[in-house]
Amino acid sequence: MIEFVNSVANGVLIGLLYALVAMGFVVIYRASKVFNFAQGELIVFSAFLMWAVVIDRQLPLWIGLPVTFIGAAICGYVLDRLFLSRLVGESVFSMVMITVGLLILMRGLIIIIWGAETRAFPVVFPLRPVIVGDIIMSQALVIGGVITIVLAFGLSWFFNHTRTGLALTAVSEDQQVALSLGISVRKSMSLAWIIGALISAIAACVYLSGRSLNLHAADIAFAALPVALLAGLESITGLIVAGALVGVAQSLAQYYLDPWLGLNIASVVPFILILLILLIRPSGLFGWKTIERV
Template sequence: MDFLNYVINGALIGLLYALIAMGFVVIYRASKVFNFAQGELVILGGFIVWYTSFELGLNLWLAIPISLIASAFAGYLIERIFLTKLIGESVFSMVMVTVGLLIFLRGFILLVFGPAVRPFPIVFPLRPLFIGDLLIPMNLLIGGGITIVCAVGLSWFFNKTRPGLRMTAVAEDHVVASSMGISVKHSIAAAWIIGAVLSTMGAIIFLSGKSLTFLASDIGFAALPVALFAGLESIGGLILAGVIVGVAQGLATAYLDPIIGGSIGTVMPFIIMLGILLVRPTGLFGWRTIERV
């Protein structure tokens, strides 16, 4: 039964990683920017939720939608200020800007919200769900459901709707997309809005009932292997990749950490990521280069 517990909890944590990784993937698809500041977007979203619910004293169910709208606006502003001028520039410049953005966001949050550890509102019931001997945290269970709904919804959006297909065209080729009348700038801005909203949703699931500190931004790096494992263009693949990474991490923590003396659970996602990248450099479901010869 312990084994099943580790598997289920690992899978649910993996789905949380997948939700954060979805922000990575949406931004990467549109702009080819690998956003190193994704974890900072999570804590920015967290602080916005804290501010609206505790500082402004709004009802939680009003504070959450307002926070999602505010984080969407923050994502839009970040794209307009830092990235819009870089369209067409080298990948290296883009990556360096996101590293700069990471440092800037940390400084900005410190300046605006202060260095103190803040309480995060209890959004999901703290009492876990018991099924026989199984113990499942409610935040992760509901969060897993939200992740699956988001993945299905975004896959449908990017493959079936005209605005989504426009963004997919931008993901494929900026020049071709603009030659068809698609505004590349608007698509990239929309991707940052979606990425910021997904990060805030990740913050709500991850931090519900916990303390809000800068350490929470580490979840951005924990989600990185899931994005690379799934392939940087695949939304649906994130679910499978997240579950595999989460379960492997859970089992490694439970069974290998006591033998080795700890930490193997932490590095397990990265070991899986390196393994899959050696075999399939584009990840499990990433776009492979189609070359006609």
């Protein structure tokens, strides 16, 4: 029984990490209707920047964290200004293909600047686990889970109750109408990319604290993809529920199914789960339903 409880508890925490990564997808999608396939590379860029400041330059963590967040924000802004903002008014397909190109470009630039070697990421959160009775949890994931929940509700309030957040939503719905209302589409998209890049920097700190850093760290974005789709690409708070469902399903599959089947079935469980749910509800659990009159 205790193994089951441990699997569920740690599955929820892993799911909240996926939700944090998926939040970057959703924020950019909410402002542009573009699915950013380079989100994983934003995480890796932030992680290497943190390594360069704290490990390579041996600066204290209280300097490294602000520098990383500022660098991530600048990166998001520059990417939008150089590539995405030039496509305002173009088809969504064109903008999506640009993000695929950004994935390749950013990975190449990271290799040129820092190389592809594996490095030790700074210890941002204490390595000592959190122990509650017989339940053992990673302290980084516990703190990351709290950050994810606070960010989810904070960003949900921002998008639904502030003038700037409503403007971002208007831009995603129809850029031409937003322009006619006096909303700056380019500024709105730049803000969304800055927020998405900052979320990536936070996710990098939670995911990699005290672990090894290499280019494969970007793979967590693909692991978080089912969470974003399961929640519905417009729902931010829905990521909490979707992340918990995916994380628990994956954790239980890893503990019970993998030893029994002798396969790494846990890695594909999130994708199986999302296929089953999307067959019933294509917009995701909390996604907006679009009604079109013909």
